[in-house]
Amino acid sequence: MTIKGNSNFRIIIYNSEFYSNxxxxxxxxxxxxxxxxxxxxxxxxxxxxxxxWYQVTNVADWRNYHDLKTTFNSIDAVGNNRYVFxxxxxxxxxxxxxxxxxRTLFILFVGTHEDFNKIIADKIEYKK
Numbered sequence: 136m137t138i139k140g141n142s143n144f145r146i147i148i149y150n151s152e153f154y155s156n157x158x159x160x161x162x163x164x165x166x167x168x169x170x171x172x173x174x175x176x177x178x179x180x181x182x183x184x185x186x187x188w189y190q191v192t193n194v195a196d197w198r199n200y201h202d203l204k205t206t207f208n209s210i211d212a213v214g215n216n217r218y219v220f221x222x223x224x225x226x227x228x229x230x231x232x233x234x235x236x237x238r239t240l241f242i243l244f245v246g247t248h249e250d251f252n253k254i255i256a257d258k259i260e261y262k263k
Contacts, residue, residue, distance in 0.1 A: 174245055184223035185245070192240065199235055214257035217243070230256055 230244040
């Protein structure tokens with residue numbers, strides 16, 4: 136599912152649980168439906184930080200890792216075009232696969248720091 140709008144980057148949420156109820160919704164409900172909304176409800180202190188991340192990313196004009204690092208100085212490149220964003224002061228992590236050439240970002244994972252420690256960030260893949 137691609138989030139459309141006045142964005143420079145195509146943001147694709149890469150899990151079928153994320154897709155429903157996207158059309159004609161506010162940015163927040165669109166971005167967080169339904170899996171991320173569930174995450175936000177379980178971790179309500181994450182909602183504002185996730186929304187801010189989305190708003191910044193949606194209008195980003197990144198051409199390479201250096202540009203990305205300028206916007207998010209705590210970003211970590213973990214290999215295989217995967218990047219780890221610290222959300223809300225590193226309480227949460229978001230993993231995205233970013234293809235700069237096509238200006239596309241795939242959200243692969245959002246979770247707590249503890250959840251993040253249980254996965255292999257550079258190997259996380261699309262799940263249907």
